[in-house]
Amino acid sequence: MDCRYLGDCGSCVLTLSYCEQKQLKIAKIRELFSKFWSGEFEFFDSDESGFRSRAEFGIWHENNDISYCMRSQQNIKLPIQSCQIVDTKISNIMPYLLKTIKEDKALVERLFGVEFISSANSLVATLLYHKDVNSIKDNLVNIQSKLRIGLIARSRGVKLEFGDTKINEILNINGREFSYIMSDTAFIQPNKKMNEKMISWAVNAVENAADLIELYCGHGNFTIPISLKFQKVLATEISKSSIDMALKNCQLNSVNNIKFARLSAAEIMSAMAKEREFERLRGVDLDSYIFSHILVDPPRAGCEDSVLDFMSKIDNIIYISCNPLTLQNNLEILSQTHKVVKFAIFDQFVHTNHIECGVVLKRIK
Ligand SMILES: C[S@@+](CC[C@H](N)C(=O)[O-])C[C@H]1O[C@@H](n2cnc3c(N)ncnc32)[C@H](O)[C@@H]1O
Structure with missing residues (x-):
C-alpha cells in the first residue's frame, strides 16, 4: 500500500510488504502457540487496501x-x-x-x-x-x-x-447469502471479506453436531449461518442492542432453531450451574440441550474462569480470538482436557500488529 501516512499513522504501523507482514504474523503465532500446535497454520489473506467497512x-x-x-x-x-x-x-x-x-x-x-x-x-x-x-x-x-x-x-x-440509518449487510458464507441488520452502537466486524472467511471456516469446522452453545454472539454474525449445522442453538450476549438485532436476523433468514438471550458470560454460566434463575431465560429449558459444541468469540480480555471450566466439559470448542495473549492463557487451561486440531490466522487487521485467530479443540479427557 502506498499511503503517504503509512508508518506515521497510529492505525497502520507496519511498513513491511504484505508477504513480510504475513511471515511475521505466522512466526509470532508459531512461537506463542508452539506448546499447543505444531501443525500448519491456515492463513487467510486480506486485501491490502479498501478492506475496512x-x-x-x-x-x-x-x-x-x-x-x-x-x-x-x-x-x-x-x-x-x-x-x-x-x-x-x-x-x-x-x-x-x-x-x-x-x-x-x-x-x-x-x-x-x-x-x-x-x-x-x-x-x-x-x-x-x-x-x-x-x-x-x-x-x-x-x-x-x-x-x-x-x-x-x-x-x-x-x-x-x-435519512435511512439502518445498517443492512449481506454476507456470502460458503456460497449462500445471509442478510443481517446491525446496530451502529454495537460490535461489528471491521473487515467484511475476512468476516465471511471466518464464518465459513467456523461452519466448515463443525462435525458430529448435536446442539450448540455460543457466548459473546453479538447480532448473530456466526450464529445464523452455523445454526444450520445444529439441531438447536442457545446463544448469549451482554449487549441489548445486539440481541435485539440477533432476533430480527433470525426472522430475516427464516431460522427458527436458535434461542437468543441477553446474558453476560458469567450470568449464563451461573444459570447453567443452576446457581441463579433469570427472567431473560423464561421459556428456555436448559436441560433439553445436548451441547456437542461451544463457540466463543470473546472481547480482548478472553474467557473468564467460569466459562473455561464449562468449556472443559464440552466435546468440541470453536474459539475465535482477537487477542493471541489471552488466547494463549486460555489454552493453558483448555489443553488440560482438549487438544488443538485446527489453527487459523485471519488477517483482519492488515498493516497492524493485531492478529485474529481461530482454534478448534477436541476433548481428550
Ligand atoms: C469480539 S465481539 C464478537 C461478536 C460476534 N461474535 C460477532 O462476530 O459480531 C465480542 C462480543 O462480546 C460481547 N461481550 C463483551 N463482554 C461480554 C460479557 N462479559 N459477556 C457476554 N458478552 C460480552 C460484546 O458485546 C461483543 O458483542
Missing part, C-alpha cells in the same frame, strides 16, 4: 478550517486527507462530507469526530459533537438531503437520525 476519524480544527485526523504513532494528532484502508463507499464520501460540512459554520463548530459504517445496502456517517445536536437539527436535515446517506448526530446523551 467501519472507520472512525477525529476532526482537526485549524485556522477556521477542518480536516480528518488520526493519532500518530507518537500519540499526537495527524491531519489526513484520505485513508486507503477504508472501502470505496467510505473513501468516496469522505471528501464530499467534509466539503459539505464546511459550507455551514454551525456544523463545523465543536465537531470532534466522524464514524462511518458501510455495508452492502447502506452507508451511515455519525457526526460527534461537543454541543447539543438539537441546536443544529435544521442544519443536519439540510446536509443529509445533500449527502443522501444515513446521517446520525450525537452529543452527550442525545442521538438524532436523518
Whole structure:
C-alpha cells in the first residue's frame, strides 16, 4: 500500500510488504502457540487496501478550517486527507462530507469526530459533537438531503437520525447469502471479506453436531449461518442492542432453531450451574440441550474462569480470538482436557500488529 501516512499513522504501523507482514504474523503465532500446535497454520489473506467497512476519524480544527485526523504513532494528532484502508463507499464520501460540512459554520463548530459504517445496502456517517445536536437539527436535515446517506448526530446523551440509518449487510458464507441488520452502537466486524472467511471456516469446522452453545454472539454474525449445522442453538450476549438485532436476523433468514438471550458470560454460566434463575431465560429449558459444541468469540480480555471450566466439559470448542495473549492463557487451561486440531490466522487487521485467530479443540479427557 502506498499511503503517504503509512508508518506515521497510529492505525497502520507496519511498513513491511504484505508477504513480510504475513511471515511475521505466522512466526509470532508459531512461537506463542508452539506448546499447543505444531501443525500448519491456515492463513487467510486480506486485501491490502479498501478492506475496512467501519472507520472512525477525529476532526482537526485549524485556522477556521477542518480536516480528518488520526493519532500518530507518537500519540499526537495527524491531519489526513484520505485513508486507503477504508472501502470505496467510505473513501468516496469522505471528501464530499467534509466539503459539505464546511459550507455551514454551525456544523463545523465543536465537531470532534466522524464514524462511518458501510455495508452492502447502506452507508451511515455519525457526526460527534461537543454541543447539543438539537441546536443544529435544521442544519443536519439540510446536509443529509445533500449527502443522501444515513446521517446520525450525537452529543452527550442525545442521538438524532436523518435519512435511512439502518445498517443492512449481506454476507456470502460458503456460497449462500445471509442478510443481517446491525446496530451502529454495537460490535461489528471491521473487515467484511475476512468476516465471511471466518464464518465459513467456523461452519466448515463443525462435525458430529448435536446442539450448540455460543457466548459473546453479538447480532448473530456466526450464529445464523452455523445454526444450520445444529439441531438447536442457545446463544448469549451482554449487549441489548445486539440481541435485539440477533432476533430480527433470525426472522430475516427464516431460522427458527436458535434461542437468543441477553446474558453476560458469567450470568449464563451461573444459570447453567443452576446457581441463579433469570427472567431473560423464561421459556428456555436448559436441560433439553445436548451441547456437542461451544463457540466463543470473546472481547480482548478472553474467557473468564467460569466459562473455561464449562468449556472443559464440552466435546468440541470453536474459539475465535482477537487477542493471541489471552488466547494463549486460555489454552493453558483448555489443553488440560482438549487438544488443538485446527489453527487459523485471519488477517483482519492488515498493516497492524493485531492478529485474529481461530482454534478448534477436541476433548481428550
Ligand atoms: C469480539 S465481539 C464478537 C461478536 C460476534 N461474535 C460477532 O462476530 O459480531 C465480542 C462480543 O462480546 C460481547 N461481550 C463483551 N463482554 C461480554 C460479557 N462479559 N459477556 C457476554 N458478552 C460480552 C460484546 O458485546 C461483543 O458483542
